[in-house]
Amino acid sequence: MPLTVFLLSLCQALLVSGNILLIAVSPLIGARLAPDPAWATAPVATQWLGLMCATIPASLIMARLGRKRGFVLGNLMGLIGVAVAAQALVIEQFSLFMFATWLIGIGIGFGQLYRFAAVEAAPITLRDRAIGLVMGGGVLAAFFGPWLAEISRELGDTPFLGSFLGLGALYLVALIILTTIRLPPPEQTHADEGRGRPLGTIVRQPIFIVAVVAALIGYGVMNLAMTATPLAMAAEGFSFHQVAITIQWHVLAMFLPSFVTGHLTARFGARTMIVLGSLLLAASGLVAQLSLGVMGFYLGLILLGLGWNFTFLPATGLLTETYRPTEKARTQATNEFLVFTTVAITALLAGNLVDNLGWTTLNGVLIPLALMPIATIGWQRLVGRSEQPHISH
16 A cells, blocks of 8 residues: 555544544534524534535645645645634634634545545555545544543633644644645546536436435434534533543544455445445434433444444445546535535534434434435346446546
8 A cells, every 4th residue: 555545544534633623622612602502513514514615626626736735725724714713712703613613614625535535546456445544544533533622622711722722733734744745646637627428427327326325324414413412412411521432432433444444345345335334324323212321322423433434435435436537526526515515414403403302303313314325225226227337547
């Protein structure tokens, strides 16, 4: 495996560490600053909205300027967002804090393409393993992110200001790594971009639909439950430490399997893994129907993380089979836009849904949604259309 893939994995670890920190503190900051409790998760939603806004521009910018410059630009945007967030916390301005998380989300949107850069840097036979290795960087984040969130939130006189100073440090370290990394030039990875098939033809492929639905449902169900978790646990009287530990186990379950997901996908096929992932997401919702106290949150969030891994990573591999090199930026941008638009909507709804429905009912609603990728795979088989052979990158 090329050294570049390992460096991308480290950048991914830093990115996810920051995301975990934001997941842990943003709903609590929202609950403290928002004019209404229903808006507590709005800063998380604006973060995902920023990510959604970045998906199409990020892919097109990288097609023009290259992956490296795009990732550097994303980290710089994240650092600007951190500075704005710090100011918002000092003056206790909720709307400014939401603007800050939107800027941070834009930076994260660029970082979401680390996994596609790994595919380009690795031999074609190691595609799934490269994706798994980069996403496996989140294992480090599972330990470092919650720890950073817990030790930094009370630094200084302004609550949570230290958290964003720590977030800025993560982005700065990633920026330094990116200045040393070697990535293929855009003329090699995006040759003659725009001369391929019409986008409508690409997105109508059954394999594209399966890949997008699996990624969209896997990420959307996971994000809705995960975003609601700190609020649900706080409502039941659990401490911030217990919330941080729950998120830690969840993120560990999200990323630790990444080191073997590529091997499993190569052996059993992406669709089999997606079916398993969907069943695990549904199992997480079933656990929430039981009164198990803090252990119920631990177990449910672990199953949720595993379900995300086994749907999202194989879906990424499937997506790479749907486009030619000349169609890469448009196809990836479309996928990212659809997936993270859904994620932004789920983050926006999380606070209101958990407040009005409660934790148990909310998870009950998620169970049938979690099974949608299985139905989509069944539909593809019924369609009976032959899929295109694997296309070189």
